[in-house]
Amino acid sequence: MLREANASHVELTLAAAEWQRLQEAAGARATLLARDATAHYARRAAAAGRALAEQRRPGVGEAPGRRLASGSMGGFLTLSEAYAELERLRSEHPTLLTELPTQGKSRQGRPLRVWCATAGLGECTRASARPAVLYTSLVHAREPQTLMCLLRFLQVTLDSAARDADSQAARLVQSRKLLLVPVANPDGYEWNRAHSPRGGGMRRKNGLKTCGRESGDGVDLNRNFGHKWAHDSIGSSGSGCSEEYRGTAAFSEPETQAIRALVKEHRPAATLHWHGWGEDLAFPFSYDWRAKLSVADLSAYQEFALEMTARNGYASGRAWEVVGYTTNGEADDWGWGDEGVYSFTLEVGNSRDGFWPAPSRIAPIAEQSVYAATYLLAAAGAQLQVHGVSLSGASSGGSSGSLVLSLQNNGLAHILTHRSVCVRADEASTSLAASPASEAGGAARWSHQDGRGLCTPLPPLKARASHSLPPLAASWSRAERFFSLSLLVGEPRRRSLEASELEGRREAAQEGGLAPASRSRSLGQLGHPAALPAAAELAVTAMKVRVSTDDRTATTCNEECLCSVGEAAVYTLAAECRDKTRRGATCRAPLRASTGTNYASGKADEFFVWQPGAYREGGVCRVSSTTRDTLIAVYATCSRVGAQEPLGFSNSEGHTATVDFPCVAGREYHLFWNAEYMPGRHAFTLSERCDGGRCLRATGRRSLSIVAPRWVRFRDRKKKQRA
Ligand SMILES: [Zn+2]
Structure with missing residues (x-):
């Protein structure tokens, strides 16, 4: 097995037979350490x-x-x-x-x-x-x-x-x-x-x-x-x-x-x-x-x-x-x-x-x-986390805007009771108010509670579900680089443990049990009702959000600008959070690839995005490595958390890798290169071809309407002659 890569070599631990195989492989230069x-x-x-x-x-x-x-x-x-x-x-x-x-x-x-x-x-x-x-x-x-x-x-x-x-x-x-x-x-x-x-x-x-x-x-x-x-x-x-x-x-x-x-x-x-x-x-x-x-x-x-x-x-x-x-x-x-x-x-x-x-x-x-x-x-239980923060509509001076916070139950158990969430500005120079937009919106609103700041109801949240709080009008001092907010999730209404547990079990049974709703078989598999979680088991009840007062934060940030590394339950919203993501590190920040020859750095795993352009129907796209021992995966989509729907995968050992997948002109495909296997810059090529059956070129409506009927007429004539 082989893993760590740097610019010049990799170190491996191998069984004797694998060492033999490596030495026999064409082009391998290996030294026994x-x-x-x-x-x-x-x-x-x-x-x-x-x-x-x-x-x-x-x-x-x-x-x-x-x-x-x-x-x-x-x-x-x-x-x-x-x-x-x-x-x-x-x-x-x-x-x-x-x-x-x-x-x-x-x-x-x-x-x-x-x-x-x-x-x-x-x-x-x-x-x-x-x-x-x-x-x-x-x-x-x-x-x-x-x-x-x-x-x-x-x-x-x-x-x-x-x-x-x-x-x-x-x-x-x-x-x-x-x-x-x-x-x-x-x-x-x-x-x-x-x-x-x-x-x-x-x-x-x-x-x-x-x-x-x-x-x-x-x-x-x-x-x-x-x-x-x-x-x-x-x-x-x-x-x-x-x-x-x-x-x-x-x-x-x-x-x-x-x-x-x-x-x-x-x-x-x-x-x-x-x-x-x-x-x-x-x-x-x-x-x-x-x-x-x-x-x-x-x-x-x-x-x-x-x-x-x-x-x-x-x-x-x-x-x-x-x-x-x-x-x-x-x-x-x-x-x-x-x-x-x-x-x-x-x-x-x-x-x-x-x-x-x-x-x-x-x-x-x-x-x-x-x-x-x-x-x-x-x-494993229910846990609340900050899911997204967005700041928009900043004034020209960049010292006020509309702030929307969303919370997620990022755990495997449902939150079954109503709670309240309160937001307070940590510094005197920052002020928060219910946004006029949210007041007009009706239903969920903010109300002021002494000592707790602005509070709003938080509905029950199924496992993995998220909820956006009503918008807040925020203003802050330009003199500070950040303003920070404290979030406190209130305790559920008091009731006896037995009552809340019973209700919890009943609701959980209605709502589908422990795991996300998509796993509908979970409840049946879990079998006994004792496995259902009690209602009030939140692991995190206090959170902090730091917002950068940089103009760019107010004009260009959304949840992509959220970084949550560092202290637990402290989330930072800043344009730098997005900027410091290395290009290629995730499918969200991919490098661009184009038809023909491209290069991967070979220093780190890299995501590329490619938009083929030849066929609207029937096209097959190919990614081929020109270096042996490479790993390629191709995905149809990229979500907030990563690449989804693999269309092709190749882990080549001792030879080059090729991945073919059906593709449509104009769509984006995410290519993943794993650098661990062959360190150093290496080329890969991207190409498109017709699958041999019916293909529609993507060269625009006009050329299609000319090309297709001619081809059909020609075939029709031939048929008639034969008949
Ligand atoms: Zn092991």
Whole structure:
């Protein structure tokens, strides 16, 4: 597998057979950096360990507060050290963390242990009303960083919740449930410890004898899940010695059965599987790029993924988009395809880190996934976010205008009760008033409430639905670069818990249950009413919007100018937010491509937009790379959150890539180039042709009316002669 690119080379970790193949490939120039990956990792860990001991200071990027535990296996925790660490966390937070009954035993008889974290541990023993998220790590035994990521996330969440009752962590553990499988593949992990006690073990699979030689044994657990298992032999294998051996049947292995049983018992709203490495976040489907997600589902995935990667800058997309190849029998495909659970795979660390990152990198990488895991936990229930801000109609001096805020329930549970939302200007130099336009509009209005500012009703919001608040007339001081507003979402009307829960369940049943309306089968799949969320479970109740007073903000900004990175729940509206988006980084800010030869930089993944012009009907467009090992995808549309409707995909290994797709003159097509595979500037060509059948040229009505009848007459004459 090969990932990281810079201008001159890529570094890869390969099995011996793959190395052989690479050397045989035409045009490949490869240098062997380390013959034995295990020895390389162990040496690096030992050297780094000595250096760290001399420095005696926290790792770069490590958050303040308690440090992440350090283990004896090149800095990583062994199986027993990991369980001891979990036991220590449990004894420190006895009201928040508990161990659930084991989910059977591994192939070699080790208990498959599961933990649950939530306030009120009774919620852990059954499918409760609290939205749950399942987190797994060490599905692949040679990815120990995944365990450290899970532990760090758990530690930060529990410590923050215990320290500060008003923290987001505290609200989350009171309203959500975390299910944790820290060592999903204990046999493989123990094999690595026994054979490489100082770290660097390269066993990926589980403990089953499948190969005849011990180093090749095992089932790849992430090819053993039930959706489209053994769909094809690209990305999974029927051979027992293969690193991607899928097993004899779907769920043949006790380790995957354990995860299935947990999902069926606790009905989590979402799952996060940690893997290494790649610095990306992938979601379904993996088995085929043609596999359909509805536009609503894909938008939800893309939006969650963008939010989850807002702090770590990881790439995100369907697995074939970010990892570059298709695979089957994989956990996310099963979670979403068979169980309707929002399923993500977070690949942590980069190519230099490899499977066993150096000790100094363990804490910083673990820190990178805390926000992603936390966001998913919040999104498992209802959560309100600023969805869009627009400022228009600024006066000539640029110090007043009409402001429209919209809020979204960007979570997986419905908000079932009426609330009120209040907006207040933070500075005395900014004033807000109900816009005359909104007063004329009738129904929803702003009213002044002492101490809270202007308030307006917020109707119940289904999962993923958004709502625009009535316009506000805002004026601000030109002397300030920004003015800022505070939003407070009011509590629902008081009523007894039982009454509100009952009503919540009834309304949820009417409205379609947990997931977005587009997944109409969700409710049936969820089955028992206990899985429905309680009504009042908002994770975010206070938000801040900063608005740039730049003239351009007032005249050209809309929700595209909104950036939400940085502090949680602080949204900035400024022309710079749009300007700083790198051209080509998303389909929303594409580079232009034209018929003929074009160039991709090869430095970063890039989106191009192309408007073919030849045929109104019957045309076929072609994208071809002139460099081997390139990845191309073509999409029909680009939404606010990303490219939709793939029309073609090619991941070429050892040859050039070509994608053909039906196209219509004048329409825009979005082309995605993945740079990871072949670094350096490279050319690609775009062309159009007639599909051989009836084609209509797009050269204007006049030429069509002349060309077509002549052709028809000519054919008619011939027919007549023959007759
Ligand atoms: Zn993995």
